[in-house]
Amino acid sequence: MIATLLASACRLISGATVEWRCDPYADAQRIYFGNHSSHLDFIVIWSALPPRLRHHTRPVAGRDYWDQGGIRRFLASSVFRAVLIERSGGAATAADSARAAVERMALEMGERDSLIVFPEGTRSTNGEIGGFKSGLYHLACARPDAEVIPVHLENLNRILPKGESLPVPMLSRVTFGPRLPPIVDEPKDVFLARARAALLQLKASA
Amino acid sequence: MIPEDRVLAALAGGVLALLIVASIAGWILHRSVRSASARATVDNINARVRAWWVMSVIFVLAVSTGPAVSIVLFSLLSFLALREFVTLAPTKPADHRALFWSFFIVTPVQYYLIWAQWYGMFSILIPVYISILLAIRTALAGDTERFLERTATNQWGLMICVYFVSYVPALLMLRIPGYERQMPKLMFFLVLVVQLSDVLQYVWGKTLGRRPISSISPNKTWEGLVGGVTCATGIGAAIWWATPFSPLVAAAMALVVTVMGFAGGLIMSAIKRDRGVKDYGALIAGHGGVLDRIDSLCFAAPVFFHLTRYFYVP
Numbered sequence: 001m002i003a004t005l006l007a008s009a010c011r012l013i014s015g016a017t018v019e020w021r022c023d024p025y026a027d028a029q030r031i032y033f034g035n036h037s038s039h040l041d042f043i044v045i046w047s048a049l050p051p052r053l054r055h056h057t058r059p060v061a062g063r064d065y066w067d068q069g070g071i072r073r074f075l076a077s078s079v080f081r082a083v084l085i086e087r088s089g090g091a092a093t094a095a096d097s098a099r100a101a102v103e104r105m106a107l108e109m110g111e112r113d114s115l116i117v118f119p120e121g122t123r124s125t126n127g128e129i130g131g132f133k134s135g136l137y138h139l140a141c142a143r144p145d146a147e148v149i150p151v152h153l154e155n156l157n158r159i160l161p162k163g164e165s166l167p168v169p170m171l172s173r174v175t176f177g178p179r180l181p182p183i184v185d186e187p188k189d190v191f192l193a194r195a196r197a198a199l200l201q202l203k204a205s206a
Numbered sequence: 207m208i209p210e211d212r213v214l215a216a217l218a219g220g221v222l223a224l225l226i227v228a229s230i231a232g233w234i235l236h237r238s239v240r241s242a243s244a245r246a247t248v249d250n251i252n253a254r255v256r257a258w259w260v261m262s263v264i265f266v267l268a269v270s271t272g273p274a275v276s277i278v279l280f281s282l283l284s285f286l287a288l289r290e291f292v293t294l295a296p297t298k299p300a301d302h303r304a305l306f307w308s309f310f311i312v313t314p315v316q317y318y319l320i321w322a323q324w325y326g327m328f329s330i331l332i333p334v335y336i337s338i339l340l341a342i343r344t345a346l347a348g349d350t351e352r353f354l355e356r357t358a359t360n361q362w363g364l365m366i367c368v369y370f371v372s373y374v375p376a377l378l379m380l381r382i383p384g385y386e387r388q389m390p391k392l393m394f395f396l397v398l399v400v401q402l403s404d405v406l407q408y409v410w411g412k413t414l415g416r417r418p419i420s421s422i423s424p425n426k427t428w429e430g431l432v433g434g435v436t437c438a439t440g441i442g443a444a445i446w447w448a449t450p451f452s453p454l455v456a457a458a459m460a461l462v463v464t465v466m467g468f469a470g471g472l473i474m475s476a477i478k479r480d481r482g483v484k485d486y487g488a489l490i491a492g493h494g495g496v497l498d499r500i501d502s503l504c505f506a507a508p509v510f511f512h513l514t515r516y517f518y519v520p
Contacts, residue, residue, distance in 0.1 A: 015289060017488060125299070161299045168305040169285075171293040171487060 003079050007047035007054065014040060014159060015171040018048040019206070022149060022178050025050060029114050029146045032057070032176075033136055035129045035199055036118035037157030040167065045116050045151050046080065048174045057114040060105055062087045083108045083115065102135055106142035114146070115139075119195065123162045129199055132192045140182075140191070150177040150195065152202035177202045211270065213448050217394050218266045220445075225262060228255045247412075253492030261490070261499070265397065269390045273378045274321065276393065280375045281317040285309065286496040287367035287504075290486040294477075295359045300349035304340045308364055312336050316372050323379050332369040337361050366474075366504050367497070373507035380511075382518045385450040392514070395449050395456075396463060399442045400506045403464035404471070407434030423475040426468070435464045450518055462513065463506040470505030474498075 034045055042059040049057055063084040066076040076082040085101040105115060117139070119132040140148050155172040180198055183191075232252040239248050268279040292305060312332065319328040341357050374396065378389045385392075411430025419426050442460020446453040474497065478484065487495020 015293075155293065158297060158299075161302060164299075164302050166306050168292070168302060169289055169309060171289060 003054065004051065006043070006075075006079065007051075010040070010043045010047040013167050013169050014044050014047075014156070015169060016044055016048060017171070017173045019173070019175045021202075022147075022176055024053070024176070026147070029109060029112065029143070030057075030149050031136070031139060031143070031146050032114065032116045032149045032151050033119050033195065033199075034116070034151040034153055035124065035203075036120045036122065037124045037127060037153070038160045038162070039123075040156055040160045041118065041123075041153055042080075042116050044153060044156060044172065044174060048176075053114070056112050057116060058083055058108070059116040060085060060118075081113075098133075098135060099138070102138040102142060105135075105139050109143055109146065116151075119192070124157065125162050127157045129196065129203070132196050134188055134192065136195060137188045137191050144182065148180040148182070148195070150180060150198040150202055151175065152177065152199055152206060154203070154206055173206055175202045175206045213388075213391055214270055214394065217391070217398065217445065217448055218270070221262050221266065221398070225255070225259055228258070250492050255492075257490045257492050269394055273375070273390075276375045276378065276390070277317050277321055280371055281313060283496055283500060284313050284317070284368045284371045286489065287371065287486075287500060288313065288363055290495045290497045291363040291367050292360070294481040294483060294486070295356075295363060296352065297356060297360070298349055298351065300347035301344055301356055301360060303347065304343045304360060307340065307343070308336075308360065308368075312364060313368050316368055317375070320372060320376050320379060325376075325379055328372070328376060328379070332364050336364060340364075370504040370508050371500065373511045374503065376511055377514070380515055380519050382450045382514075383520060385518075388450075391448045392450070395442070395445065396507065396510050397503065398445075399438055399460045400463050400467045400503050402441055403434050403438035403467055404502050405434075406437045407431060407468065410434050410437075420472065422472060422479055426472060426475075431468055435461065435468065438464045459510065459513065463510050466506040466509050467502030470502045473505065474501035 032045060034041060042061065046054055046057060046059065058081045061076065061080075061082045061084055063086055066072050066082055066084055076084060083105055085104060086097055105117075109115060117136060119136040120130040121133045121135075122130075124130055136148075140146070152175045153172065154175075155170055158168070159170050159172060160167040177198055180195060186194075232248070232255050235248045236252060239245050264279065268275045288309060292308075297305065316328070316331055319331060340360060344353070344357050344360070374393060377393045377396065380389055380392075382389075407426070407430040410433030411425055411427045414429040414433065415425075415427030417428045418424050419428055419431060439457055439460045442464075443453050443457035446456035449456055449459075451459060474486075478486065485494030486497035489495055490499055493499050
């Protein structure tokens with residue numbers, strides 16, 4: 001109920017045109033990865049999904065932001081069923097904390113769930129797509145059964161840019177690309193470059 | 207409907223008859239065409255006719271339910287049009303606050319002023335106060351790159367999408383002796399003549415159009431313009447009984463608004479060309495965006511309002 005209302009409100013604000021270049025209704029577990037420029041990004045992807053899949057598609061988000069305040073915590077835990085990860089502290093080193101986060105994500109996917117991740121790690125301010133962190137590679141290795149799907153978001157950086165709290169309701173576009181074909185024993189850098197190229201290609205052809 | 211509304215009912219009945227004829231014609235065309243390109247054209251025509259049904263029902267309901275509903279309808283159209291315009295505008299993050307105000311403060315206030323019947327403020331709010339205020343806000347944001355282009359684009363967006371469009375329900379504010387409380391009919395007259403002119407220009411252009419008027423839009427031809435404007439002017443004169451005008455004045459008014467409407471379509475096409483798009487949006491199947499449908503109305507409404515006010519309001 002709340003999820004449906006929230007999805008409708010989000011579609012209204014983002015005025016999103018949704019284009020699928022893969023089967024939207026496939027039952028496979030998926031790892032959706034998108035370009036990150038706005039706090040609205042994951043909600044826009046989430047609300048663009050068919051309702052049946054929405055229920056099993058969970059965003060990966062920073063605990064520091066989503067675990068404070070009653071409303072945020074409620075939304076993260078009950079509506080989006082977000083996988084909250086530590087961005088800093090806790091683990092001894094950054095590498096340890098990243099490895100723990102990937103293990104959490106792979107585990108939380110379980111038998112049914114899909115994930116939404118933003119491999120740039122932080123929001124871009126100018127609409128360009130930055131370099132990818134390695135989490136996406138490790139997650140894809142940990143869950144080779146999941147389909148890796150690029151999702152390009154256009155104009156979200158203008159609707160709710162970094163540092164603003166009120167949205168300007170411009171029109172946006174969400175493009176779900178075809179599955180990134182899995183290649184066995186692909187080196188990390190090659191995989192990440194290929195994933196980023198897939199997003200850039202969606203951007204160019206949208 | 208109460209007796210005074212018989213004129214409105216007659217106008218609505220005329221629109222209904224037109225839609226039925228268009229739907230039947232579309233169905234016959236659909237059955238008769240063979241080639242792929244003709245089929246695409248016919249499918250587009252039928253999509254347009256279906257959208258016309260929806261738009262006509264919404265408009266007729268709004269006009270006949272009263273001023274509040276008409277004002278809300280046009281404020282929503284302004285909101286959607288502004289959204290399409292701003293999406294194409296070369297904005298920067300420094301414009302964010304000014305844009306937020308445009309959508310959520312300026313647009314509602316402009317339409318509230320019609321509801322409050324405050325003509326003096328209605329007519330200068332956006333051209334004077336908002337132009338100054340938004341320029342100040344954008345300047346305070348500090349980003350000077352393409353400053354003139356950005357502020358000018360945002361101001362023109364508000365002028366076209368909000369200020370000009372609001373002139374349609376603003377007709378409800380006018381007090382014409384002998385025509386009291388009948389302004390919804392004049393609003394109907396304006397929208398009907400302008401939109402029919404668009405349709406007729408399209409029909410004449412598709413059937414006889416040879417010579418394009420300008421390089422901006424190959425679909426706008428001299429044949430389409432002359433045929434469409436002549437027919438729409440004739441229709442405007444023929445429904446003079448719905449207006450405070452004599453048949454001759456009704457024809458003159460119809461001529462002015464159809465020519466203004468044509469100019470509006472041309473100007474909005476020039477903006478689309480500049481921004482490299484074919485349509486402003488995809489909300490209305492077959493037509494494109496809201497702005498693609500109301501572009502002619504934007505430029506016809508203010509002129510129609512002021513001519514009527516100058517000559518008919520004491």
